[in-house]
Amino acid sequence: MSRPASSPSAAPSGAAPRPKPRIPNVVSIAGIDPSGGAGVLADLKTFSALGAYGCGVVAALTAQNTQAVTGVHVPPTDFLRLQIDTLFADVALHATKIGMLGSAEVTAAVADRLAHWKAGNVVLDPVMVAKSGDSLLARSAIAMMREALFPQAFLITPNLPEAGVLLEQRAPESVKEMYRAAERLRELLPTSSERWVLLKGGHLPGNELVDLLFDGDRMVELPAQRIDTKNTHGTGCTLSSAVAALLPQAEGQFRPVEAAVRHARQWLLGAIAHSGELAVGSGHGPVHHFHALWRTQPGPP
Numbered sequence: 001m002s003r004p005a006s007s008p009s010a011a012p013s014g015a016a017p018r019p020k021p022r023i024p025n026v027v028s029i030a031g032i033d034p035s036g037g038a039g040v041l042a043d044l045k046t047f048s049a050l051g052a053y054g055c056g057v058v059a060a061l062t063a064q065n066t067q068a069v070t071g072v073h074v075p076p077t078d079f080l081r082l083q084i085d086t087l088f089a090d091v092a093l094h095a096t097k098i099g100m101l102g103s104a105e106v107t108a109a110v111a112d113r114l115a116h117w118k119a120g121n122v123v124l125d126p127v128m129v130a131k132s133g134d135s136l137l138a139r140s141a142i143a144m145m146r147e148a149l150f151p152q153a154f155l156i157t158p159n160l161p162e163a164g165v166l167l168e169q170r171a172p173e174s175v176k177e178m179y180r181a182a183e184r185l186r187e188l189l190p191t192s193s194e195r196w197v198l199l200k201g202g203h204l205p206g207n208e209l210v211d212l213l214f215d216g217d218r219m220v221e222l223p224a225q226r227i228d229t230k231n232t233h234g235t236g237c238t239l240s241s242a243v244a245a246l247l248p249q250a251e252g253q254f255r256p257v258e259a260a261v262r263h264a265r266q267w268l269l270g271a272i273a274h275s276g277e278l279a280v281g282s283g284h285g286p287v288h289h290f291h292a293l294w295r296t297q298p299g300p301p
Contacts, residue, residue, distance in 0.1 A: 022094075022248070023051065023052065023053055024051075024052045024053070024094035024095060024245070024248035024249060025052070025053045025055060025091055025092060025093050025094055026047050026052045026053070026054055026055070026093065026094060026095045026096070026097065026241075026244050026245050026248070027054075027055040027056065027057060027087065027091075027093050027095075027096050027097070028040045028043035028044065028047075028054065028055070028056050028057070028097045028099060028241060028244075029056075029057040029059050029084070029096065029097070029098050029099070029101075029110055030043060030056075030057075030058075030059055030060075030097070030098065030099025030100050030101075030127070030237070031058070031059055031060035031061065031062055031072075031099060031100035031101075031102065031127075032058055032060070032061050032062060033062055033064045033234070034062070034063070034064055034065070035064060035065045035066055035233075035280065035281060035286070036280070036286065037066065037233035037234040037280065037284075037285070037286030037287075038064075038099075038233060038234030038236075038237045038238075038286075039062070039099060039100060039234070039237060040056040040057075040058060040099070042234045042237050042238055042241070042286065042289065043056070043097055043099065043237060043238075043241035044056055045289035045290065046238050046241040046242050046245060046289055047241060047244075047245045048289075048290075049267070049289050049290055049292070049293060050242055050245040050246055050249075050264075050267065051245065051249065052094075052095075052244075052245035052246075052248070052249070054245075055087060055091060055093070057080070057083045057084055057087060058075065058080075058083065059074075059075075059080060059099075059100065059101050059102065059106055059110065060072060060073070060074050060075070060100050060101065060102040060106070061073040061074075061075070062100075065281055065283065066233055066280060066281030066282065066283035066284055066285055066286070067281065067282065067283035067284075068283075072102060074102045074103050074105075074106055077105050077106060077109040080106060080109050080110070081109050081112075081113055084110070084113040084114075084117070085113060085116075085117075088113070088117040088119070093119065094120070094121060094247075094248035095120070095121035095122075095123065095244040095245065095247050095248055096114065096119045096120075096121065096122045096123070096244065097123045097125065097240055097241045097244040098110065098122065098123065098124045098125065098149065098153075099125050099127050099237055099240070099241075100127040101127075101141065101145075102141070103140070103141050104140045104141040104143075104144040106141070107141045107144040107145050107148060107149055108144055108148050110149065111144075111148035111149045111151075111152055112148075114149075114152040115151075115152060119152065120154070121154050121244065121247045121248060122152050122153050122154050122155075123153070123154065123155050123156075123157065123240050123241075123243050123244040123247070124145075124149060124150070124152075124153040124155070124156045124157070124240075125156075125157045125158075125236055125237060125239075125240035126145060126156065126157075126158050126162050126166060127236065127237070128142075128161070128162050128165060142165060142166065145166075146166065146188055150188050150189055151189075151190055153189065153195065154194075154195060154196065154247075155195070155196040155197070155198060155243065155247075155257070156185065156189070156196075156197055156198070157198045157200065157236065157239060157240045157243070158185065158197075158199060158200070159199075159200045159202060159203060159236060160172050160178070160181075160199070160200070160201060160202075160203040160204070161203060163181045163185060163199060164181075166185065166188070167181060167184050167185065171203065172199075172201075172204075173204070174204070175201065175204070175210050175212075175221075178199055178201055178204075178210070178212055179212065179219065181199060182197050182199045182212045182214040182219065183214065185197045185199065185214075186214055186215070186216045191216070194215065194257075195215070195216070196213065196214065196215050196257055197212070197213070197214045197215075198211060198212070198213050198243070198261060199211065199212045199213075199214070200236070200239070202226075202235075206226070207225060207226045208223055208224070208225060208226065209223065209224045209225070209226055210222065210223050210224075211224075211265065213257075213258060213261055215257070220258055222261070222262065222265060224265065224269060227269065227272045227273055229272060229273075229275055229276065230283075230284055230285065231272065231275035231276065231278070231284065231285035231286065231287060232272065232284055232287070233283070233284040233285055233286050233287075234286055234287065235268065235272065235287060238268055238271065238287055238289065239264055239265065239268050242263075242264035242267055242268060243260055243261055243264045245264075246259075246260035246263050246264055247260045250263070267292075268287065270291050270292065271287035271288050271289055271291050272287050272288075273291075274287075274288040274291035275287045275288050277291070
């Protein structure tokens with residue numbers, strides 16, 4: 001793994017310009033949320049905010065706003081395969097984020113094409129339920145996800161209810177139970193290579209949150225303070241896409257996966273903290289993906 005190089009302007013006087021940092025190409029394979037708070041649209045904002053070029057493959061269409069999901073349409077799997085094959089045949093992709101897939105057939109098709117193209121840095125967010133409580137994944141797709149898609153995943157990012165479903169047990173209710181769940185989730189991934197679990201603890205009560213990052217050997221506790229806001233629509237999508245955008249850029253750093261996850265979490269906390277600057281819908285609003293880039297005061301630049 002190589003660290004991104006410095007910019008040409010940093011080169012000493014008289015020396016040959018250094019190459020520009022590589023801008024990674026990252027694709028989201030997920031659903032479309034018309035409100036822009038989750039799914040492919042939110043993922044593209046995240047990629048852009050964190051220095052990656054974003055591509056998108058539509059695996060599902062939803063009729064959705066900040067309050068509810070009123071309908072889901074799944075395109076034909078043949079067309080989904082065509083989207084993936086056409087993109088991967090032309091664009092060198094440095095990471096792939098997987099989000100809402102909707103059905104067992106779609107899940108199997110995505111897994112098959114990722115294996116065919118030998119996709120790397122696959123970040124799998126096992127999306128099952130929207131923030132509104134509406135189901136986004138058919139029950140029949142869960143076993144397919146474990147069997148066909150987990151072998152392709154470099155990192156999985158379940159929250160506690162999703163972990164319970166994947167493990168066929170109740171959701172963890174304490175940090176101690178999270179440790180055991182993270183260990184069991186890692187057992188679902190291939191043991192012959194580096195694979196990671198990021199278990200998100202936001203569903204536990206209290207003002208201090210803890211996520212766990214585990215590779216089968218080292219368990220890293222990642223604490224944070226809960227931010228008092230209802231604007232949490234798409235936080236799971238956004239965190240997983242942030243990690244996908246940052247993994248290629250963290251290559252060459254000390255403990256690159258941990259570095260990418262820490263950076264992604266810190267950026268997301270800022271996006272949540274600044275979410276009140278937006279006025280999108282009357283339900284669970286989106287986070288502010290461009291909080292570090294946009295001016296908050298009107299007027300000319």
